[in-house]
Amino acid sequence: MNERGPGGGGRGRHGRGRPRVQRRIRDGAAFRCFGPLCGRSEDVVFLLPEEVEALRLADLLGLEQEAAARALGVSRKTLWRDLHEARRKVADALVHGKMIQIVGCGRERGEDCPEDEGAPAP
Numbered sequence: 001m002n003e004r005g006p007g008g009g010g011r012g013r014h015g016r017g018r019p020r021v022q023r024r025i026r027d028g029a030a031f032r033c034f035g036p037l038c039g040r041s042e043d044v045v046f047l048l049p050e051e052v053e054a055l056r057l058a059d060l061l062g063l064e065q066e067a068a069a070r071a072l073g074v075s076r077k078t079l080w081r082d083l084h085e086a087r088r089k090v091a092d093a094l095v096h097g098k099m100i101q102i103v104g105c106g107r108e109r110g111e112d113c114p115e116d117e118g119a120p121a122p
Contacts, residue, residue: 035099043098051086052102058083 035041057068058079061063069079093100 011096032102032104034093034101036097041098043096045089045093045098045100045102047086047102048082049102049104051082051089054082055090059093059094070093084120 031058052066053072057063057071058065061068063071065079065083068083069076072079072082074082090100092098
């Protein structure tokens with residue numbers, strides 16, 4: 001009923017509910033893909049940039065949730081939701097040996113992109 005195809009103007013991640021609040025996210029890290037060294041996993045876990053920023057603020061910098069939410073420009077509940085989802089995804093990848101890819105990778109293939117390993121040369 002409420003679902004729309006690609007480019008159909010759907011709201012949010014799942015096409016329902018309120019649109020996502022714009023977050024203030026610091027420029028991303030150079031590396032956007034991570035994976036197990038032992039074997040090559042076909043399964044990939046996708047982290048959103050706002051989830052990575054929530055992890056950085058709360059877990060790496062040790063900010064309280066109130067301060068981290070303020071830095072992102074969202075409510076505490078929204079920060080908690082992003083943080084909870086990011087931690088769940090990272091745990092899933094670590095426990096099950098999945099690759100982690102941060103959505104919106106700025107690297108072009110051929111620029112030392114890990115996806116190029118084992119791929120035929122262009």
